[in-house]
Amino acid sequence: MNLYNIFEEIVHDNITQMRMKRMREEFKLRDDVNWLMVYHGTSEKNAKSITRSKLRSGSWVTTDRSVAELYSQRQAHGGKPYVMVLNVFIGGCLPTGDHIVTQEDLFSTSKGFVPKNLLKKYNDL
Numbered sequence: 001m002n003l004y005n006i007f008e009e010i011v012h013d014n015i016t017q018m019r020m021k022r023m024r025e026e027f028k029l030r031d032d033v034n035w036l037m038v039y040h041g042t043s044e045k046n047a048k049s050i051t052r053s054k055l056r057s058g059s060w061v062t063t064d065r066s067v068a069e070l071y072s073q074r075q076a077h078g079g080k081p082y083v084m085v086l087n088v089f090i091g092g093c094l095p096t097g098d099h100i101v102t103q104e105d106l107f108s109t110s111k112g113f114v115p116k117n118l119l120k121k122y123n124d125l
Helices: 003-027 044-052 065-075 116-123
Strands: 035-043 081-089 093-096 099-102 106-108 113-115
Touching (some): 035 065, 065 081, 113 116
Antiparallel strands (some): 093 099, 106 113
């Protein structure tokens, strides 16, 4: 591992810790809680794709199911509206008003959706 990679890892870890702190404050989570159940409104076709691969950076999720339902109706584009219930690692997200925005791609694992650097850890569970 070269110096650049070490620096990049340190910066990423610090950013992740900052996100986790903000999410814990916003949702009044205990310090040992690293996951949050959220809703994501989309189409049925997109939901299948997300489950197989990832939730892209910049995706909106919410803790309010009714908000996700309204959003799914707008995002269906003629397809069937669908609301996903997801478990997300809080270090990959930031609260923004009435919704949460993913700050990096979150990949599907058996535990929930995690950033790429945690993929191996949670796929090995």
